[in-house]
Amino acid sequence: MRHLIIRNGRLVDLASRSAPFRDILVGDGAILEVGPPGLAAPEGAELFDAAGLLMHAGLVNGHTHGVGTLTRGSRDRFDLALLLANAPAQTSRQSAEIKYLNTYLGALEMLMKGCTTAFDLTFGVPFASTEDLIAMGQAYRDAGMRAVMAPMIADTPFYHAIPGLYDSLPDDLKPLVGAAAETDAVLGAMRAALEAWPHDRDFVRLGVAPTIPLHCSEALFSGAVRLARAFGTVVQSHVGEAKFQAVAAIERYGMSMVAHLDRLGVLGPDFSVAHGVWLDADDMRRLADAGASVSHNPGSNMRLGSGIADVRGLLAAGVNLAIGTDGSASSDNQNMYEAMRAGFQVAAVRHPDMERWLTGPEILRAATEGGARETGFTGIGAIEPGKRADIVFLALDHPNWMPVNDPTVQIVLVEDGTAVRHVMVDGRLVVRDGRHLGSDMGALARRAEAAKAELAALQGPALAAAAKLEPFASRFCLGLAARPYPVERFATCSCCTDGGFSAEAV
Numbered sequence: 249m250r251h252l253i254i255r256n257g258r259l260v261d262l263a264s265r266s267a268p269f270r271d272i273l274v275g276d277g278a279i280l281e282v283g284p285p286g287l288a289a290p291e292g293a294e295l296f297d298a299a300g301l302l303m304h305a306g307l308v309n310g311h312t313h314g315v316g317t318l319t320r321g322s323r324d325r326f327d328l329a330l331l332l333a334n335a336p337a338q339t340s341r342q343s344a345e346i347k348y349l350n351t352y353l354g355a356l357e358m359l360m361k362g363c364t365t366a367f368d369l370t371f372g373v374p375f376a377s378t379e380d381l382i383a384m385g386q387a388y389r390d391a392g393m394r395a396v397m398a399p400m401i402a403d404t405p406f407y408h409a410i411p412g413l414y415d416s417l418p419d420d421l422k423p424l425v426g427a428a429a430e431t432d433a434v435l436g437a438m439r440a441a442l443e444a445w446p447h448d449r450d451f452v453r454l455g456v457a458p459t460i461p462l463h464c465s466e467a468l469f470s471g472a473v474r475l476a477r478a479f480g481t482v483v484q485s486h487v488g489e490a491k492f493q494a495v496a497a498i499e500r501y502g503m504s505m506v507a508h509l510d511r512l513g514v515l516g517p518d519f520s521v522a523h524g525v526w527l528d529a530d531d532m533r534r535l536a537d538a539g540a541s542v543s544h545n546p547g548s549n550m551r552l553g554s555g556i557a558d559v560r561g562l563l564a565a566g567v568n569l570a571i572g573t574d575g576s577a578s579s580d581n582q583n584m585y586e587a588m589r590a591g592f593q594v595a596a597v598r599h600p601d602m603e604r605w606l607t608g609p610e611i612l613r614a615a616t617e618g619g620a621r622e623t624g625f626t627g628i629g630a631i632e633p634g635k636r637a638d639i640v641f642l643a644l645d646h647p648n649w650m651p652v653n654d655p656t657v658q659i660v661l662v663e664d665g666t667a668v669r670h671v672m673v674d675g676r677l678v679v680r681d682g683r684h685l686g687s688d689m690g691a692l693a694r695r696a697e698a699a700k701a702e703l704a705a706l707q708g709p710a711l712a713a714a715a716k717l718e719p720f721a722s723r724f725c726l727g728l729a730a731r732p733y734p735v736e737r738f739a740t741c742s743c744c745t746d747g748g749f750s751a752e753a754v
């Protein structure tokens with residue numbers, strides 16, 4: 249066994265909100281013991297000196313999209329309706345190099361900012377082949393990160409998914425709307441990828457993401473979840489992200505999106521909801537009863553103007569909470585410290601009553617243990633015996649940490665990733681002295697610029713067509729969002745006007 253003894257570091261303790269000195273003994277990537285200074289180590293154990301460093305468990309990004317990294321920061325006024333109007337064009341045509349680079353650069357950013365595991369909703373089959381998915385999984389392997397890669401699958405294009413939207417389009421634009429996909433072909437391609445998956449599942453797993461319930465026929469959604477369960481993997485879907493979707497769900501199903509999913513029998517401990525902004529108390533109870541998770545993505549929900557999730561309500565109901573950044577195409581960066589800080593801030597904005605604000609330990613727990621449960625990587629999320637050694641080392645001689653106060657609050661509200669000194673995954677350093685081991689940043693920057701040019705040439709015509717449709721999608725979805733949505737939770741909120749969130753707050 250390869251032993252590693254980490255000495256002289258301070259370990260964040262969520263329960264006592266302190267950071268006592270602790271030694272950590274690691275054997276073959278697993279944490280064997282955690283104890284006060286002077287912990288016994290076997291002869292020949294390699295010493296890792298963590299003097300002047302604060303240790304916390306690697307962060308888990310509960311929801312991202314590696315596919316959007318190369319387009320980060322390219323548009324400012326961009327809401328979910330515009331994103332969905334453009335998504336097929338943006339994800340349709342990419343070379344293998346672009347797919348790899350998108351994923352690798354996202355992973356690199358996450359690792360360098362203290363995140364060691366991600367739930368990545370990537371290109372959907374059949375547009376991404378099994379080979380593409382394997383290559384994107386390799387990007388995580390090469391970066392040294394853990395991930396669930398879940399292809400976003402659908403059989404109903406956005407314009408058909410939202411009741412009335414297609415009919416609202418001028419006739420000359422209707423041919424620009426993509427055709428429905430063959431349900432069996434999508435499920436067949438998903439099955440083939442699951443069967444062929446070659447990567448070590450302790451590091452990179454293949455998950456399943458029926459992307460948005462409205463974009464999936466019942467046969468596709470149920471079939472996707474059955475497949476995930478047959479292969480013992482996890483499922484994630486965008487649920488209740490924007491108000492227009494919540495209203496459209498009532499119109500389409502005669503019930504909320506979560507009630508529809510419950511009726512399909514797909515909710516369970518292996519099921520996670522991305523966003524979960526537009527949920528009522530009944531939705532939350534159904535998710536909690538099923539043991540499901542919600543990835544709270546506050547930065548994205550603000551960036552796209554989607555709204556503010558009632559996270560206190562989710563926790564009180566007993567839903568497992570994770571924290572996510574969302575993809576860089578929707579929220580630009582992959583900074584889990586920023587996502588945690590935003591999570592704290594939006595809860596305070598959402599609830600005038602301070603008793604309902606989130607605490608530092610609650611957010612940090614969601615970004616570690618909650619994410620571990622949500623991704624299905626049960627061996628991560630904490631620094632304790634039996635877990636894998638995914639450890640972030642923050643420099644205490646960085647201004648962020650002068651002085652050390654309540655470390656559980658300071659990580660959430662002060663740290664921004666700039667104090668990340670080293671990052672360890674499975675007992676091996678992947679970031680040392682702030683630099684990712686194995687990446688040539690100059691070469692990557694040149695590849696990214698070349699990929700950007702290639703992407704513009706490949707996707708230009710499809711994006712031009714999407715741009716013609718965009719104004720119609722935008723107007724239609726704004727019209728849906730202007731309708732009252734009957735969610736009782738807003739009745740207790742001081743920023744409420746007519747039973748819906750005020751336009752200002754959303």
Ligand SMILES: Nc1nc2[nH]cnc2c(=O)[nH]1
Pocket residue numbers: 313328331335459460486489548574575578
């Ligand atoms: N935020 C967000 N990003 C996406 N990227 C692709 N689909 C989606 C979605 O439904 N929501």
